[in-house]
Amino acid sequence: MTIYEIISKKRDGFELNPDEIREMVLKFSTDGLPDYQMAAWLMAVYFRGMTSAETAVLTETMLHSGDLIDLTDIPGIKVDKHSTGGVGDKTSIILAPIVAAAGVPVPMISGRGLGHTGGTLDKLESIPGFRVNYTIPEFRQKIAKIGVCLIGQTPEIVPADRRMYALRDVTATIQSIPLITGSIMSKKLAEGIDALILDVKTGRGAFMPTYERSVELAKNLIGVGERFGKRTAAYITDMDQPLGNAVGNWLEILECMDCLRKDRDDDLMTLTHQLAGAMIYFSGKASSVEDGIRRSKELIANGAAWNKFIEIVREQNGDASFIENPQKYPKPTFSFQIRAGQDGFISGIDALEVGLVSVSLGAGRMKSDDVIDPKAGILLHKKRGDRVSAGEPLMTIYTDNHAVTESAAQRLLKAVTISAEPVQLAPLIRTFLDKHNC
């Protein structure tokens, strides 16, 4: 089959055979296929979708476009967590030290923020000196030494994804479930994991527009993970309002430190313990997810998770003096409080809008080469369900760019809805999915 025929076949809704999928992906990733033919094929895939067999071949082909990390000589069941991205989602930075402190090896390759969503790498890099660009041998060596390492994608890992993602990003073909599945799972399978916990977000600030699409994505991810022999499960979790109270890189690191030191009973820690508990259970270090959650809470209470966090910072070249003494950190030039205009109960905080405003403050990027200001961001003083009085602070904005504060304040005020009546809270964790129910 020619490339033209492969594009036509997908366009007309037929299932591609493995050779046809391999032809597209491997030729494209080795300069043998023009961008315009790949772009047309990606848009056809966007409209026609892929069967689970096609998605598995896509993932496998992408996976084998580069090197695979072999962690078999490190003892233990290696578990990672992947989130589809949200606003204020810093769970990775809290659960990685918890789970590693439980004795579970955690090989974690994370991403950067783009658009309204933040990225674990950007948050970690707000710690002065913190490095995320280690080689694969260095990554392996750090996991062997301290049980955990958090890095960015290396050039050797799934090069096909880098090229395909760059093209999808400019051709409006990002939001295709099989393409997302191939992209996520090829990178996760390359990490050398044995099991994977997925946090698939749903709601205004989530990548997927509806709950049904989030469930569909989760099922696709689980299907591919299990097909490759990796125990895979997913939680569908709320991203209607930001997670936790901080949005912005260093602000989020401060929040992580707060949670690691004295735990909290809020949405952020409920979700973090749930995911950590599942990881610990999947690793065989707990008898159930609930037992894993108990272990997770213990590891915060006894200081082990905090110590592991310091150990990670030091191992990855971070300046731990900023962790021990955060007052040293540079301060943003401007801060500005947004206050409630009426008495009532917070019924919604639009996560998408909060994410976009935080980008305008300097905390994120709209294009991949935008520069991030680690100090910029937003602190939320109230969350959904909270009672509020007129004049009470809702949020504080931090930025070096005075020009944007007024429009940011106006947008954030509109992003918060206040109701006269007490608010019925939607559940944070909507669904649990694994191979038994999908």
Added chain:
Amino acid sequence: MTIYEIISKKRDGFELNPDEIREMVLKFSTDGLPDYQMAAWLMAVYFRGMTSAETAVLTETMLHSGDLIDLTDIPGIKVDKHSTGGVGDKTSIILAPIVAAAGVPVPMISGRGLGHTGGTLDKLESIPGFRVNYTIPEFRQKIAKIGVCLIGQTPEIVPADRRMYALRDVTATIQSIPLITGSIMSKKLAEGIDALILDVKTGRGAFMPTYERSVELAKNLIGVGERFGKRTAAYITDMDQPLGNAVGNWLEILECMDCLRKDRDDDLMTLTHQLAGAMIYFSGKASSVEDGIRRSKELIANGAAWNKFIEIVREQNGDASFIENPQKYPKPTFSFQIRAGQDGFISGIDALEVGLVSVSLGAGRMKSDDVIDPKAGILLHKKRGDRVSAGEPLMTIYTDNHAVTESAAQRLLKAVTISAEPVQLAPLIRTFLDKHNC
């Protein structure tokens, strides 16, 4: 709106506004838009279609990407005919001299063959010396002088279409009704016509896969033509079997000469007279289509159409001695007869397969830079409905390439179906559509 947002908007099924369509087409035709973004947009248009307002703006933008031919100083209502292409369709070459002989100016910009379909330009160029690459001033001057000129697209006419078509051709986005409409109508509107007769083919050898899609295309073409103030009508005509008896460039010229000299009562001339009659009627030189058909037949009977044909050949640099004495023409090295294996009635001759086999003989091209052998082709001795006896010749193959004759013969034999019972003939002209019934 950014290009990304315009792609997303079309992908999500929203109507684009005129500025958004102009942005895509004009940027693309002036190197301001990468091929891959245009390819993704074209595939999104393929799936989502376009409203009639969008299609009109697309056509208008493509039209104004280049020069418009102004024929207002040539007296008379200028009429052209456009066919969506088929196998053995040489009606343009017969009706252009007929209609011009009726005193109607015929500015005709035609195309080349691609895939299984033949092209008027390739057929004309099989006449030694015949030129189709005149400049716009030369085109105007020849129409003023002899009332007709048949040329290919010039670089000044609709440059956006040339670029878009080349990209559609490699991205499997040819068969989109709004994109076809924009491509056809922008070129026809640039010709300086006042009215247009469309021959939209349906059946195995047609461009559109189903009758319904052919009707939909015709309605789109008429809608755009009328919106631009050009009287436009369409016939939906059969392309299940080849039209006439010759397939292949010089073979078709010979058939045209035969028809211009002594008329015929077959499918080819039934269609030619219908289209010519409509053109003469639209020009105001007949009181009805039927009256136009009578004029058309007269102009063959009285030799005026034949004389006009000779005049065209001479005016366009053709060597008329080959018209007057076709025996001079080089002969193909090989000829081979295909014979009926049984008695019966011809129930079908697969036009697509006949077209593809004629390409394999050298009569057409699969890629735009393939070289055509003007002598190559197929003569059909029987047509649908004809009675045939076992052993009687069905077709004759002509080629210089002996290697392909055997497979060609086998394929052609399979392309003909013979039934024991007499065959009910499907109508040649299925429907007439104009602004009153679409």
